Amino acid sequence: MKRKLPILLLFCILLTGCWDQHLMKNAILVQILSYDLEDNDDFLLGVSIPIIEDPSGGAQALVQSETFSAVGLTPRDSRKKIAREISGTLDTSKNKLILFGEQMAATDIYPSLDVIWRDPRNSLGATLGIVEGKAVDLLKIKPKHKTNVSEYIQDALTSAEENTIVPNETIQTLASELLDPGEDVVLPYLKSNSKKSAIVVGLALMDERKYSGNLSPQDSTLLLLLKDKIGKYARFTTKVNDEEEFDINNYISFSVQQLKRKLKVQVNDGVVSVYLNLNVKINIEEYPKGDVPEQINRLNEVLSKELTTDADRVINTLQQANCDAFGIGRRLMAFHPKTWEMQDKKDYFKNVKFTTKVKVDVISHGIVM
Amino acid sequence: MIDNLWLEDGSLMKKNKNKVTNKQLVFMIIQAQIGVGILSLPHDVALVAKQDGWISTLLAGVISQVIILIIWGLCRRFPSLSLYQILPNLLGKVLGKFITLSYALYFMVTGSLVLARYSDIIDKWILPRTPNWITMVLVLITCIYIVGAGVTSIARFYVLVSPILFLLIVLISYSLKDANFLYIFPIGGTDLQTIFKGTKEAAFSMLGFELFLFIHPFVQASGKGKLKAITTANIFVTTYYTFMVFASLVYFETNTDIALTPEPLLYMIKAYSFQVLERTDLFFLSLWLIVVATSIANWLFLSAMGFASLFKKIPYTSFLPLVAGIYLVLALLPDQERDFESFNKFLGPSHYIFIIMIPFLLLIVSLVLSKKEEVNRG
Numbered sequence: 001m002k003r004k005l006p007i008l009l010l011f012c013i014l015l016t017g018c019w020d021q022h023l024m025k026n027a028i029l030v031q032i033l034s035y036d037l038e039d040n041d042d043f044l045l046g047v048s049i050p051i052i053e054d055p056s057g058g059a060q061a062l063v064q065s066e067t068f069s070a071v072g073l074t075p076r077d078s079r080k081k082i083a084r085e086i087s088g089t090l091d092t093s094k095n096k097l098i099l100f101g102e103q104m105a106a107t108d109i110y111p112s113l114d115v116i117w118r119d120p121r122n123s124l125g126a127t128l129g130i131v132e133g134k135a136v137d138l139l140k141i142k143p144k145h146k147t148n149v150s151e152y153i154q155d156a157l158t159s160a161e162e163n164t165i166v167p168n169e170t171i172q173t174l175a176s177e178l179l180d181p182g183e184d185v186v187l188p189y190l191k192s193n194s195k196k197s198a199i200v201v202g203l204a205l206m207d208e209r210k211y212s213g214n215l216s217p218q219d220s221t222l223l224l225l226l227k228d229k230i231g232k233y234a235r236f237t238t239k240v241n242d243e244e245e246f247d248i249n250n251y252i253s254f255s256v257q258q259l260k261r262k263l264k265v266q267v268n269d270g271v272v273s274v275y276l277n278l279n280v281k282i283n284i285e286e287y288p289k290g291d292v293p294e295q296i297n298r299l300n301e302v303l304s305k306e307l308t309t310d311a312d313r314v315i316n317t318l319q320q321a322n323c324d325a326f327g328i329g330r331r332l333m334a335f336h337p338k339t340w341e342m343q344d345k346k347d348y349f350k351n352v353k354f355t356t357k358v359k360v361d362v363i364s365h366g367i368v369m
Numbered sequence: 370m371i372d373n374l375w376l377e378d379g380s381l382m383k384k385n386k387n388k389v390t391n392k393q394l395v396f397m398i399i400q401a402q403i404g405v406g407i408l409s410l411p412h413d414v415a416l417v418a419k420q421d422g423w424i425s426t427l428l429a430g431v432i433s434q435v436i437i438l439i440i441w442g443l444c445r446r447f448p449s450l451s452l453y454q455i456l457p458n459l460l461g462k463v464l465g466k467f468i469t470l471s472y473a474l475y476f477m478v479t480g481s482l483v484l485a486r487y488s489d490i491i492d493k494w495i496l497p498r499t500p501n502w503i504t505m506v507l508v509l510i511t512c513i514y515i516v517g518a519g520v521t522s523i524a525r526f527y528v529l530v531s532p533i534l535f536l537l538i539v540l541i542s543y544s545l546k547d548a549n550f551l552y553i554f555p556i557g558g559t560d561l562q563t564i565f566k567g568t569k570e571a572a573f574s575m576l577g578f579e580l581f582l583f584i585h586p587f588v589q590a591s592g593k594g595k596l597k598a599i600t601t602a603n604i605f606v607t608t609y610y611t612f613m614v615f616a617s618l619v620y621f622e623t624n625t626d627i628a629l630t631p632e633p634l635l636y637m638i639k640a641y642s643f644q645v646l647e648r649t650d651l652f653f654l655s656l657w658l659i660v661v662a663t664s665i666a667n668w669l670f671l672s673a674m675g676f677a678s679l680f681k682k683i684p685y686t687s688f689l690p691l692v693a694g695i696y697l698v699l700a701l702l703p704d705q706e707r708d709f710e711s712f713n714k715f716l717g718p719s720h721y722i723f724i725i726m727i728p729f730l731l732l733i734v735s736l737v738l739s740k741k742e743e744v745n746r747g
Contacts (some may be wrong), residue, residue, distance in 0.1 A: 019498035067648075094647070117629075120494050123647070124640040172640035173547045176622040179629075327551070334554030 005125035009268035011346035027091040031032045031065075031150035034136060035075065035112050035137035036101035042071045043112075044101075045078030047090070048150045050320055054103055064147045067139040075115050094119045098128050098171070099135040099190070105211035114307065116171060124172040129157065130204035130211055139194050153198050154234045158189055160200040181345055182329025184322075186223065187247065189214050205323035208346075213321030219314045226278060226311060226356075227325060228261040240302045252299070253286035257363060267339045273353040274328060278311070280358065282364040294364040300360055309359040315354050324349040389600045391523035391590035392633045396416075396739055397667075398602035400527040401577035403534065403609065405487045406665030408657075411573045411617030411633045418567025420553045423615040425567030430607025432568065433575040436725055437599055440578070444585045444731040447742040452582040453678035454634060458742075459734055466679055468727065473675025475723045477692065479576075481666030482712050483700035484508070485663045485670040489709070494635060494673075495654055505700055508658065509693045512666040516673065517686045520587050530659045534609070537634070540653060541616045544637040547620040559721065574610065577664065579602060580723050669693060682742065694721075 034046035034088070046069040053062045068085055072078030083090045100109055109128070116122045131138045137195040139149055144153040160166045166188035177185045189204040205218040215223060222232050234256040241250040258281040266273045282303070284292055292299065318325055331346060332340040344351075389397070414422035447455050450470070457465030487508065488501045496504065515526055557564075581599050588595055611636060620637055621627035630636045639650035646652055670685075673692045677685035703709050735741060 019500070020496045030684050120497075120639075123642070124636075125642050125647075172636070176549065176552075176620070176626045178540060179625040180622045327549075330549070334551045337555050337558060 006031070014110075020179060022089070022091070026088050028086055028088040029094045030090060030092045030095045031095060032099060032132070032139060032153060033075075033092065033095055034069075034099040034101070034139055034174055035109075036134050036136050037103050037104040037107065038071065038126055043073060043075070043104075044069055044071050044134075044136060044137050045075055045082065047079075047082055049086070049090075050141045050148055053296050059111065059325060063151070064148065064149075065149045067136070069136050069180065077232065080177060083105055086301075088360055092119075092120075093123055095123050095126050096150070097157070098126055099138060099153075100128070100130050100211070101135040102130065102132055102184060102211065103136070104128045105206075108209045109206075109211075110209040113171065117175065124170060125153040126171050127157070127169055127188075128171060128174060129188040129190055132201070133218070135194075137180050138190060138192045138258065141195050141198060143197055153190070155350070156190075156198055156200055161189060162232040164229075164234040165200055165217050166203060166220065167224060167227075167229055168231070171232035175325075178206075180327075180330060181208075182324065182331075182333050182340070184208060184324045184349075185218075185265070186215075186323065186325050191267050205318060205321040205325070207238070212323060214319060215314065219240075219310065219317070221306065222310055223314050223318070223325060225256065225259060226261065226314070227279065228259065228263075230256065230259050235285070236307075237286075238303065240299060244289065249289045251286075251288075252284060252303070254282040254284045254303075254362075256280045257283050263326065263331075265328060267332075267336050270339060270342055271353065272328070272336075272343075272351070273355065274327075276311070276354060276356045278307075278356075278358045279361070280307075281361045281363045284362060287365070292362065293369060296362050303360040304360075307360060311356045312354075313356050315356060319354075320348050322347060322349055328352055378707075379397045382730055385586050387520040388589050389520055389524045389584065389587045391588060392588070392590050393528055394584070394595065394598040395602045395605075396528040397524050397578060398578050398599055398662065399534070399605055400529065400663040400665045401580040401663075402575060402602070403660060404577065405483050405661045406574035407492065407613060408490065408632045408634050410632050412568045412572065413570045413574075414614055415442070415621075415623055415627045415633075417570055418564050419469050419559050420555075420618055421559045421564050421569055422571075423553070424430075424466050424612050425555070426571045426611045426614045428568045428608065429575050430603060430610070432572060433578060434603055435609070436601055437578055437581070437729075438596075439732060440582055440728050441592075441596050441599065443728050443735065444582060444595070446732075446735050446740075448592065449586045450742060451584070451586055451674070451694070453675060455731065459731055459740060461547050469675055469678055472723060473672045473679075474662065475719055476672040477695060478699065478716060478719075480665055481696045482709075482716065483661070483668065484665055484696055484700040485712075486709065487658075487665070490632065491654070491658075492678050494632075495644050495651055497504060501704075502697065502701060505697055508662050509669075509697060511648060511662055512669050513689045513693050515662075515666045516670045517689055520584060523666065530663060533656050533660055535655065536656060538609075539613070540641075540649065541613065541634065542640060544620060545616055547640075548616070549621050552621070552623050552700045553717065561653065562706065568619075571610065571614075571690050571722065573710060573711050576720060576724060577608065577667065579728075580667055580671065582728065584675035584676060591652065592689075617726060640646055664694075669696065713723055 002270045021093055028049050030047045030049055032048040036044040038044050046067055048065050048067050051063060051064045051066055068082045070081035079090060100173055127355045141149060143152045157166065161168050167186065177183050185206050186203045187206060188200055189202050190198055192199050193199050203215045203223065204211055218236060225234060237251055237253045239250050240252045244250045260279040262277040264275040371577050414425050418425045450458065453469050459603050484505055488504050492501055493503050515523055578599060585595060617627060617633040621630065621633055627633055638653050639648065641649055669692060673685040675687040676688045676692065677683055703712055
């Protein structure tokens with residue numbers, strides 16, 4: 001007993017309390033953050049927090065959400081102001097999404113993210129998105145079938161990820177690409193639809209840390225295929241006929257089953273040329289005109305041509321936005337460091353010559369001909 | 370057998386009670402080498418050597434192998450004497466005792482720095498509001514307990530906790546799914562001088578093999594067997610470090626991003642959450658504490674042994690609470706990043722002196738005087 005006494009005493013001192021406890025009952029978990037710039041250049045932070053209503057009558061707890069916003073100097077400054085407005089501690093450790101308003105994104109998204117990387121309690125698993133107009137307005141929508149806005153928007157993004165419209169990225173994987181002078185990121189582009197629903201309308205293209213253009217959903221899918229980043233499904237609808245009277249018969253819908261991409265960077269006399277070859281094997285999901293096996297060669301040809309034109313258009317848009325989504329600059333740094341030295345570090349991507357070729361192979365056509 | 374012949378010195382306990390097998394030696398050296406430094410190693414190396422940091426790390430392993438050969442050469446001439454007994458034997462009583470004291474103090478300062486860096490990481494990553502002395506006291510108590518149990522127990526404990534090292538490999542390999550392997554090209558893009566500068570940074574994380582100087586008499590193996598064991602440990606650690614540095618280099622952009630993250634490996638782990646585990650870094654750090662504790666225990670052991678060998682007939686265990694107390698005070702001194710830097714500046718040259726110079730000079734002295742332990746093979 002005599003020898004155990006000091007140990008017991010030590011237990012009393014050391015095990016009685018904890019300085020770093022965060023009780024869930026006091027925490028207000030933030031699920032979405034929004035960053036906006038007001039017209040007078042003030043910073044506006046919006047947070048969406050779930051409110052769990054007691055299941056007094058029904059069996060299931062009803063989760064609703066509420067949106068708070070505050071103007072401040074920086075994200076942390078605004079957060080302090082919001083914290084004064086609500087009861088409990090604002091906790092961003094479970095944050096899943098950070099949305100930027102268009103105006104904010106057009107300046108520089110990097111500085112406002114510093115706090116996310118710096119505070120150890122923040123979640124690096126969150127993803128980023130850009131919203132047409134004001135981001136905080138997207139948090140204020142009242143979707144009919146779901147009462148919790150943050151969950152609703154996240155579900156919309158997850159399904160867009162599955163359908164290869166937006167890439168699967170987190171704030172940590174984006175960090176390196178944002179900081180890399182030889183690569184640019186693409187982010188989900190969302191918009192609110194008459195204050196009722198949120199839709200993913202494709203990809204926002206970033207020029208370094210600035211928002212500089214966007215792509216339609218179908219072009220986004222194509223870009224992700226060209227980047228060799230296919231999600232669960234990748235679906236397209238294209239016009240393949242002209243002569244049909246009934247317009248619906250002119251179209252074909254297909255999904256990509258297999259994908260092979262080749263990207264080659266060549267340097268000749270300081271001119272950078274990129275050869276981008278994409279081989280896709282597709283399954284036809286909808287073709288009202290019917291009789292696929294008969295036309296298979298023609299379809300392969302028409303679709304290859306069609307997608308090559310689309311790819312050219314996508315790359316053209318990228319070059320206009322100066323968004324090096326393929327990381328061509330990084331490849332130059334890695335394999336042609338001397339050429340990279342000579343390049344204009346900012347606008348090099350605009351001078352890259354692309355030769356793109358998409359080859360389509362129909363491999364299946366559902367359970368009818 | 371060479372049992373108990375050297376026991377007149379009295380500062381060490383009976384040898385037959387403190388046996389370490391050759392396999393245990395491998396783990397002891399590994400645990401002594403891998404400690405708190407690895408979490409920041411990729412950052413330190415990449416700051417200097419950029420995308421070639423992994424080459425620097427490999428070279429650091431080669432350099433430590435050279436030092437290991439010197440250390441082993443010295444130990445082979447005195448197979449049953451630890452460095453604390455070799456010193457007075459070769460240099461005479463006064464000078465020997467003086468250098469022994471310097472070694473004890475050197476280990477004390479190094480150990481305190483490790484303790485301070487450990488508590489700094491805990492403070493930054495897990496427990497920002499808990500006073501630092503609490504975390505330090507807790508780990509010191511554990512270390513006193515481990516070290517007080519004797520060399521055999523230390524060795525067994527080190528073997529027991531080694532699987533934790535593989536956890537880091539698993540977690541880091543998982544995060545490689547988001548790596549961009551283009552970041553390490555062009556290989557050798559920086560010049561040789563830069564790579565060597567990076568080696569200097571990496572070399573400090575390799576320290577720990579000097580433990581061999583002090584525990585080799587306890588190891589039950591031939592001279593060659595010991596060399597094999599210590600080389601195995603060094604190869605493992607070098608490969609381990611090189612993998613970690615390589616993984617961080619392909620995960621983070623090598624110019625700006627990795628310079629912004631002082632603990633790249635923790636960052637890589639933090640970014641992923643699993644079904645039931647949101648912040649993997651917390652889970653990992655709480656296990657990693659044990660690996661750090663083993664290196665602190667290691668330095669505690671060496672400095673306590675040093676003090677004990679200055680006095681006759683006092684077992685080193687009696688010194689543990691006192692030495693640990695000094696560790697705590699020293700570790701509480703630096704509380705800014707700048708303090709760590711000045712701490713390191715002070716320690717930098719002493720590493721060279723104590724790990725390379727002194728063993729090397731001792732080896733030369735023993736060769737020149739052709740002094741060597743008379744082994745009585747009975």
